[in-house]
Amino acid sequence: MSRIPVHRTRLAAALAVLLAVALLPGCRRPAGGGAGGAEGPFRGAPVVLISIDTLRSDHLPAYGYRAVDTPAIDRLRRDGVLFARAYSHVPLTLPSHVSILSGELPAVTGVRDNVGYHYDEARWPSLAAELRRAGYATGGFVSAYVLRGETGVSAGFDTWDDDVHRRFNEVLGNSQRAGSETVVAAIRWLRTLGDRPFFLFVHLYDPHSPYAPPAPFAGRYALPYDGEIAAADAAVGELLAELERSGRYEGAIVALLSDHGEGLGDHGEQEHGVLLYREALQVPLLLKLPGRRRAGERVEAPAQLVDVFPTLLAVAGVRRQGSVPLSGRSLLAPPPAAARDLYAETYYQRLHFGWSELASVIRDRYHYLHGPAPQLFDLVADPGERRDVLGDQRRVYAELRRVAEASARELQGPAAADAETRQRLAALGYAASTARVGPGEALPDPRLLVQTLAQLQHGLVLVEQQRFSEAVPVLQHIVAQSPRMVDAWEQLGNALQGSDRLEEALDAYQHALRASVGASHVAAAAGGVLLALGRADEAKAHAQLALATSPSLAHDLLARIALAGGDLPAAEREARAAIAAGEQVAPQLTLAQVQVKAGRIEEAAATVEQAAAEVRRQGGAQRVQGLEQLRGDIFARQGRATEAEAAFRAEIAAYPRNLRAWSGLALLYAAAGQAEEAAATLRRMVEQSGDSPSAYAEAVRTLRALGDPVDAAALLRHALALHPRSSELHSLRG
Numbered sequence: 001m002s003r004i005p006v007h008r009t010r011l012a013a014a015l016a017v018l019l020a021v022a023l024l025p026g027c028r029r030p031a032g033g034g035a036g037g038a039e040g041p042f043r044g045a046p047v048v049l050i051s052i053d054t055l056r057s058d059h060l061p062a063y064g065y066r067a068v069d070t071p072a073i074d075r076l077r078r079d080g081v082l083f084a085r086a087y088s089h090v091p092l093t094l095p096s097h098v099s100i101l102s103g104e105l106p107a108v109t110g111v112r113d114n115v116g117y118h119y120d121e122a123r124w125p126s127l128a129a130e131l132r133r134a135g136y137a138t139g140g141f142v143s144a145y146v147l148r149g150e151t152g153v154s155a156g157f158d159t160w161d162d163d164v165h166r167r168f169n170e171v172l173g174n175s176q177r178a179g180s181e182t183v184v185a186a187i188r189w190l191r192t193l194g195d196r197p198f199f200l201f202v203h204l205y206d207p208h209s210p211y212a213p214p215a216p217f218a219g220r221y222a223l224p225y226d227g228e229i230a231a232a233d234a235a236v237g238e239l240l241a242e243l244e245r246s247g248r249y250e251g252a253i254v255a256l257l258s259d260h261g262e263g264l265g266d267h268g269e270q271e272h273g274v275l276l277y278r279e280a281l282q283v284p285l286l287l288k289l290p291g292r293r294r295a296g297e298r299v300e301a302p303a304q305l306v307d308v309f310p311t312l313l314a315v316a317g318v319r320r321q322g323s324v325p326l327s328g329r330s331l332l333a334p335p336p337a338a339a340r341d342l343y344a345e346t347y348y349q350r351l352h353f354g355w356s357e358l359a360s361v362i363r364d365r366y367h368y369l370h371g372p373a374p375q376l377f378d379l380v381a382d383p384g385e386r387r388d389v390l391g392d393q394r395r396v397y398a399e400l401r402r403v404a405e406a407s408a409r410e411l412q413g414p415a416a417a418d419a420e421t422r423q424r425l426a427a428l429g430y431a432a433s434t435a436r437v438g439p440g441e442a443l444p445d446p447r448l449l450v451q452t453l454a455q456l457q458h459g460l461v462l463v464e465q466q467r468f469s470e471a472v473p474v475l476q477h478i479v480a481q482s483p484r485m486v487d488a489w490e491q492l493g494n495a496l497q498g499s500d501r502l503e504e505a506l507d508a509y510q511h512a513l514r515a516s517v518g519a520s521h522v523a524a525a526a527g528g529v530l531l532a533l534g535r536a537d538e539a540k541a542h543a544q545l546a547l548a549t550s551p552s553l554a555h556d557l558l559a560r561i562a563l564a565g566g567d568l569p570a571a572e573r574e575a576r577a578a579i580a581a582g583e584q585v586a587p588q589l590t591l592a593q594v595q596v597k598a599g600r601i602e603e604a605a606a607t608v609e610q611a612a613a614e615v616r617r618q619g620g621a622q623r624v625q626g627l628e629q630l631r632g633d634i635f636a637r638q639g640r641a642t643e644a645e646a647a648f649r650a651e652i653a654a655y656p657r658n659l660r661a662w663s664g665l666a667l668l669y670a671a672a673g674q675a676e677e678a679a680a681t682l683r684r685m686v687e688q689s690g691d692s693p694s695a696y697a698e699a700v701r702t703l704r705a706l707g708d709p710v711d712a713a714a715l716l717r718h719a720l721a722l723h724p725r726s727s728e729l730h731s732l733r734g
Contacts, residue, residue: 042290043317046252047199052232054208055258057284068226072237080288086303088260089344091272091280096259101126103309103326107409112347114146116519121155129156131199134318141186143205144176161185179204179235187242206232251290258283268450273348276360304342307331339364343407349446354484356443361400368400372445468498486516500692520550527557552583559590584614605634623654629661659698693726
């Protein structure tokens with residue numbers, strides 16, 4: 001072998017070092033220039049973060065799946081870095097996105113559920129806030145109601161488009177818009193920016209249940225879930241095409257990820273939130289760098305979603321303002337010497353069902369599940385997590401158990417972090433919560449009870465279909481078996497209220513409030529029943545419980561309380577505050593009632609039509625209780641009797657227990673001189689309600705309005721004989 005000159009060896013070594021440095025993540029300048037040095041090699045590069053909700057990584061071709069086509073995501077995979085083992089910290093939309101945008105674990109931010117919690121950006125500055133301080137325009141566009149701005153998740157964004165409103169009488173997850181619509185809004189915003197650097201966050205909800213892929217993806221795939229993935233990919237494709245058309249794609253930093261996966265029955269859970277197996281936690285994570293640096297690379301080292309925050313800041317060359325270390329680390333930094341411990345948790349089942357919380361720790365190939373019955377899986381040998389190796393790996397189990405116990409933080413209830421709300425809860429008798437666990441008390445293992453969710457889903461469907469009499473025994477059976485189950489108590493309250501069993505409904509809502517430590521939406525529901533029972537002061541106290549985390553619901557309830565008390569200025573003020581806080585349809589209907597009461601009929605008509613237009617804009621498939629009834633009332637006042645009758649009948653057909661629609665129709669007939677038809681309408685109202693006390697009370701009030709005190713008094717005596725304990729009927733005796 002010939003002897004190589006020393007100077008050439010040194011030169012080659014120096015060139016190798018320079019080449020290695022140049023190829024380090026973030027050490028090369030983007031095409032077309034860019035800042036280098038300590039401030040960051042891609043300073044000013046556009047930053048795009050795409051989140052596809054509920055997307056399992058093992059249902060993407062980029063991760064080896066072959067049953068769905070995803071050309072847009074495949075493009076990002078070719079142009080960027082794929083992280084083969086990326087994990088969520090919580091299988092819930094709001095807490096997970098707060099972790100993504102804050103770089104902190106749910107236990108740190110305190111956001112542990114989709115409802116009742118608020119992200120405090122003042123304590124945990126967001127990615128958007130950091131980039132905005134660096135001169136970026138910041139825009140967020142989301143597809144689910146659960147990410148509405150009032151949760152605090154919009155902090156740091158100049159623009160936050162959460163134009164998704166609550167679908168009435170349906171579960172929260174159904175309140176969504178198509179990802180294609182969200183992308184259209186995002187593109188519209190992009191076209192206003194000119195040459196400004198920007199941070200764009202786009203959230204697509206399509207793979208979330210219910211799985212109903214749109215054309216042309218409906219029926220194309222064996223699993224509707226996969227069809228939803230294809231629809232989300234098409235929306236991603238439109239966004240990437242816009243970046244390409246505007247000349248921004250090549251120099252942009254683009255990250256694509258999901259907040260959590262989906263059970264699909266692998267371990268008994270069809271959806272997500274309760275269990276922490278791999279299918280719920282492992283998510284896609286792709287990162288395209290400017291100039292397509294490191295295109296096609298695959299990183300096997302485990303990554304976690306809190307790593308996204310420091311990674312994007314580092315690549316964009318933005319120095320974080322805070323001094324407290326983050327839970328995450330840059331994914332493009334040199335890997336740590338020791339294996340990382342990736343922590344995840346879910347308190348959903350404890351908050352909603354009264355079951356034990358679960359936690360998990362992933363270290364390299366091992367996944368430890370911490371709960372009443374701990375489990376340990378080898379993800380390399382057994383990715384489906386079918387064989388528990390805890391007995392064979394006692395040392396690993398002991399180490400990861402210590403990590404899980406050290407990482408966990410005690411649960412704060414939805415209202416518990418607010419001292420003023422705690423005082424209000426105590427004053428109303430809700431301080432003793434069944435969600436709190438006493439010394440030595442063990443909560444049920446959710447893995448043994450997950451099948452109960454099918455029964456709960458059946459009850460939910462019955463409530464949505466207004467089959468209240470069928471729903472009540474189903475839900476009563478569930479709460480008898482699981483007395484801590486908040487969701488079952490809440491839905492039982494809905495079913496009892498729909499059955500006009502108001503006192504029982506109030507009791508159910510109060511059980512739910514105690515179990516949830518004051519969940520704001522339940523407080524608002526209880527307040528609505530209290531208002532119907534004539535207990536306005538108690539209703540107002542419950543509305544105030546909901547103000548912190550559900551301001552739209554709270555202000556709308558306060559508006560209805562003021563309206564019932566005759567304080568029209570306060571009612572209008574509260575209704576407009578509810579609309580400003582984010583909701584539209586329900587507070588618009590309340591505002592219209594205020595305007596009717598004030599004699600501003602034309603304004604009321606316009607407000608109702610705004611509400612109707614909003615319903616149509618959301619797809620028009622949902623029906624909104626009270627809309628047609630209020631429209632009928634306005635038509636009647638305008639002398640449009642034919643249209644009023646049609647509206648009242650439409651309301652009754654959709655909501656046969658809406659007593660005001662029946663009484664409005666009776667008053668309409670009486671005004672037209674059809675006394676017999678008016679009386680028959682009131683009789684049918686009472687009959688269809690099952691002789692409920694509220695129906696009798698409405699009939700008594702209607703007879704009095706018609707100037708028939710004698711028949712009203714006789715009917716009231718008859719009703720009291722049937723319902724001697726009805727506070728509503730007794731209130732009419734004066």
